[in-house]
Amino acid sequence: MANQVKTDICVIGGGSGGLSVAAGASQMGAKTVLIEGSKMGGDCLNYGCVPSKALIAAAKKASCLKNASDFGITGQAPSVDFPKVMDHVQEVIGSIAPHDSVERFEELGVEVIQGYGRFVSENELEVGDTRVTARRFVIATGSSATAPPIPGLEDAGYLTNETIFENRVQPDHLIVIGGGPIGLEMAQAHARLGSKVTVLEAFKAFGRDDPGLSAVVLKTLREEGVDIREGVKISDVKKDAGGAYQVSLGEDSSAEVLVGSHLLVAAGRKANVEGLNLEAAGVEYSPKGVTVDSRLRSTNKKIYAIGDAAGSYQFTHIAGYHAGIFIRNALFRLPAKVDYSAVPWVTFTDPELANVGLSEDAAREQYGDKIKVLSFPFADIDRARAERQTDGMIKAITTDKGRILGAGIVGPHAGELIHPWGVAITGKLKIGTMASYIAPYPTLGEISKRAAGSYYTPSLFSSRTRAVVKFLSFFG
Template sequence: MSQVMDKILHVDICVIGAGSGGLSVAAGASQMGAKVALVEKADMGGDCLNTGCVPSKALLAAGHAAQSMRDADAFGIQSQIPEVDWQQVHDHVHSVIGAIAPNDSQQRFEELGVTVIRAAGSFEDERTLRAGDTLIRAKYFVLATGSSAFVPPIDGLQGIDYFTNENIFDNSEAIEHLIVIGGGPIGMELAQAHLRLGAKVTVMEMARLLMKDDPELTKIVIDRLASEGMDFYEGGRDLRLEKNADGKIAVRCQTDAGAQCVVGSHLLIATGRRANVNGLNLEAAGVVYSPKGVEVDARLRSSNKRIFAIGDVAGPYQFTHMAAYQAGIIIRNMLFKLPAKVDYSAVPWVTYTDPELAHVGMSEADANKAGKEIRVLRWQFKENDRAQAERRTEGLVKVITTPKGLILGASIVGLHAGELIHPWILAVTQKQKIGAMASMIAPYPTLAEVNKRIAGSFYTEKLFSNTTRWIVRFLMRF
C-alpha cells in the first residue's frame, strides 16, 4: 500500500471474477445506479463461455449432426459414415464462442459504466483489494471466482499429457481412442460428443455413472451410449497410468467387473470441479473458506458480512444458472438492503447427453429419505405420437407427488428433456398441484404432451374406478 504509483479507486461494489455470476452482478448493479468495479485476471466470460457450457454444447451439436447421418436410414434416407474434419469442428466451436463473446466483453461492460480491471485480485484488508497497480476500496465485494477442473492424484499421471475441459476444446486433431476418467455430466457429455465424431471411447467411473440422477432414468442414457459403441467401467479404484513405448496411454484399475487394462491414444480427466479460492488472500479479508469454497449464509454473505460469494466458489450447485439466480439475491441484499435468502428447493439441472437427462425438486430417493408419503407417476415417450414420428421413443417422465397431488419433483430422460422440464420447474417453485398440469391444453403433436399425459395419469385410477362407473350409470338414468 505504500507504493507511490498505486491508484486508489473508490466504488460501491467490487466484483472479482467475470464469469456468469460476476457479470450478472456487475451489469445489474451498474444499470441500477451503483458504482461498480469488475476485476478479471483471465478471459471475460469465465468458464461457461470459454471452456464449459458454450463450447461443450457446440461440440455436442457437431456430434449430433454426425450421428444424424448414421441414423438416416430410419427415415428412408441412405445412411452413411460421416467424414469429420477436426480442424473445422474446432473452428465451429470457437466461432460459437466468438458469436457470444461480445455480450461478455470488456467493451460492453465499460459501456454499461463498469470499471473493468484486467488483473489478479488479492485482498489487502477487509475493505481493500489490490488488482495490479490499483487499490480498490468498496462498500461491498462479490467473490465470483468460479472453479477449475479438479485432477485427483493418480499413480503415474506425472509425465502424461491429458485433457480437462479447460484445454480439450483447443484440440483440432482426430482422436483415435479417448479414455475418460469420470462419469459425471462433463465426462459423459464430452465422451458422447467424441464418440459421435469418430473416436473410440471408454469411460471409467469410480462410483456409478451419472450418480446424482435417478438410476431408472440414467439407465436409458447409458443403454443408448452403449448402443452407439461406448464402453463403461464402474467402481474404478486403484488407478494406475502408464505410457507405452508407442506413446499410447494404459489405464489399469480394479472395477466392479474385475481387473481392467484399457489402452488409448488420449486421456480426459473429468473428475469434478474445485473452487477457486487460492491467491485471493482471503485471510486478510476475514473470509472463512475451505477447498470446497467460501462459507456463506442464506444471504450469500461470507464471514465478512461486506463480502458476498456466488457461483461455483460458493456452491452448493455448480451451474451457470445458479450463479445468475444467486446474483439476484445479492443485488437485493446490497442495493436495496433487503434480507433476501436463497431457496434451493427447486434447483433444476440438465445433462446434455443424447437423450438428455433433466431434473428438478425431489427425486424418489430424496422423498423416501425424508420419510414422505408419495405417489410416483411414470409416462414413457413411446406413448407420445411426436416421439414416434421422430423415431426417438426411448424416454421416460417420472413425477413425484404427495397423495393429494402436490408436485414435489420431476425427472425426464429423452429428446429435449432440458426443454420439457420447464413447466415442472414452475410447478415446484410455485408449489402447484398436479391438476394444474393436467388441465393444461397441450398442442398436438408435441413432445410436451408427455407432461399433460403423466399429470392426467394421477387421476386414472379414480376416474375409471367402480365407484365412478356406478355414479355414471346412476346419472344416465335421468
C-alpha cells in the same frame, strides 16, 4: 504509491455470475468495478457450457446422417473433419464473446481491471498496483477441474474441460476418467465423431441422478459403442515412448492395461478461492468454496460469494440466480434468501437427462410414504413415434395431496420439457394445473400433461366412479 479506487460494488470474477452482477449493478446506478485475471465470460463461455454444446451439436449432425436410413433416406456416411469441427466450436465462442467483452462492460459503465486480486484487509482488495476499496464485494471466481490422486497421472498429463476444446487432433482412443455429466457428454460426442471411447468411473455413472432415468442414457451410449466401466480402480497412468497413454486397471500382476491416444479427466471440481488471501478479510472458506449464509453473505457481511465459489450447485444458471439474490441484498437492502427447492439440472447427452426439484429418493426421505410417483413413457407420445425417439420417460413426484415436488425426464429435448415443472414447483402448484391445461398435438410436451393426468387414473376409473355414472344414468 498504489492507485486508489473507491467503489460501491467490487466484483471478483468475470464469469456468468460476476458479469450478471456487474451489468445489473452498474445499470441500476451503483459504481461498479470488475476484476478478471483471465478470459471474460469465464468457464461457461470459454471452457464449459458453450463449447461443449457446440461440440455436441456437431456430433448430433453426424449421428443424424448415420441413422437417416431409419426414415428411408440413404446416402454417404458422414466424413468428419475434426479440425473443422473444432473451428465450429471456436466460432460459436467467438460469436458470443463480444457480449461478455471488456469493451461492452465499460460501455455499461463498469470499470474493468484486468488482473488477479487479493484481499489486504476487510474492505480492500489489491490488483497489481491498484487498491480497490468497496462498500460490498462479491466473490464470483467459479471453479476448476480437479484430478483424483492416481499414481503417474500428473506426470503423464491429461486434458480437462479447459483444454479439450483446443485439441485439434481427433482422438483414436479417448479414455475418460469420470462418469458424471461432463465425462459422459464428451464421451458420446467424440464417439459420434468417430473416436473409440472408454469411460472409467470409480463408483457409478450418473451417480447423482435417478437410476431408472440415467439407465436409459447409459444404454444408449453403450449401444453407440461407448465402453462404460463402473466400479473401476485405476492403479497407474503413464505415457509410453510413442506418446500413448497406458492406464492400468486393478492392482495385481494381471491388471488390464488400456492404451489410449488421449486422456480426459472429468472427475470433480473445486472452488477457485485460494490465492484471494481471504484470511485478511476475515472470510471463512474450504475447498468447496466460501462459507455463506442463506443471503450469500460470508463471515465478513460486506463480502458475498456467488456461483461455484459459494460452494453450492455448480451450474451457470445458479450463478445467475445468485446474482439476483446479491443485487436485492446489496443494492436494495432486501433480506433475499436462496431457495433451492426448484433447482434444475440437465445433462446434454442424447437422449437428454433433466431434473428439477426433489428426486424420488429425496422426496421419500423428506415425506416418507406420503408421496406419489407418476410416470409416462415417450413411446406413448405420437410425436416421439413420428420422430423415432421413443426411448425415455418422465417421472413426476407429488405429495399425497397433489403438490408437485420434483420431476425428471430422460428423452428428446428433456432440457426444454422440464421448464413447466420448475414453474410448478416455484409456484407451489398442484398436479391438477399440469393435468388440465390444453396441450397442442402432436408435441413432445404432451408427456407432461399425460403424466400429470395419471395422478387421477386410479380414482377416475375406479368402481366408485362407475357406480356414480350408473346411478346418474337413471336420471336420463
